[in-house]
Amino acid sequence: MIDDQPDAETPPQTCALCGCTDASPCHDDLRGHCWWVADRLCSHCAQPDPRRSLALVAAVQLSEVVAELLRFSREGDQEAFEPFALEPAENAADALRAILCIQRATAAPPYDLEREDEDNRLIGAIDCFLDGWA
Ligand SMILES: [Zn+2]
Numbered sequence: 001m002i003d004d005q006p007d008a009e010t011p012p013q014t015c016a017l018c019g020c021t022d023a024s025p026c027h028d029d030l031r032g033h034c035w036w037v038a039d040r041l042c043s044h045c046a047q048p049d050p051r052r053s054l055a056l057v058a059a060v061q062l063s064e065v066v067a068e069l070l071r072f073s074r075e076g077d078q079e080a081f082e083p084f085a086l087e088p089a090e091n092a093a094d095a096l097r098a099i100l101c102i103q104r105a106t107a108a109p110p111y112d113l114e115r116e117d118e119d120n121r122l123i124g125a126i127d128c129f130l131d132g133w134a
């Protein structure tokens with residue numbers, strides 16, 4: 001897959017919290033316009049602790065996953081749209097990655113090396129999976 005060309009059908013980058021985009025950034029007098037601190041998080045919505053920012057995006061992603069699963073369970077396949085328009089597997093994998101990163105960043109000594117190794121392998125596998133979506 002060649003990704004160099006910007007795809008006209010790629011949706012614009014959107015903040016998961018406030019929904020702002022490059023075309024319509026947040027603005028206030030104190031901070032001016034927002035910028036991207038993560039893939040789906042703008043500077044105005046970011047938390048002072050990067051782990052909390054990760055948690056915030058993961059929570060929104062998981063709530064989207066729940067909504068998507070509930071919609072499919074209630075409505076089933078639809079002619080008008082694909083059963084999973086919001087790619088719940090990608091969002092769930094992304095959220096799981098965030099949870100593992102928070103866990104890793106929060107772990108206090110004594111470290112459980114076996115656990116850390118498992119977490120790192122899982123994060124690597126998720127990265128491979130998410131690469132396929134990019
Ligand atoms: Zn935002």
Ligand SMILES: [Zn+2]
Pocket residue numbers: 015018020021025026034035042043044045
């Ligand atoms: Zn913003």
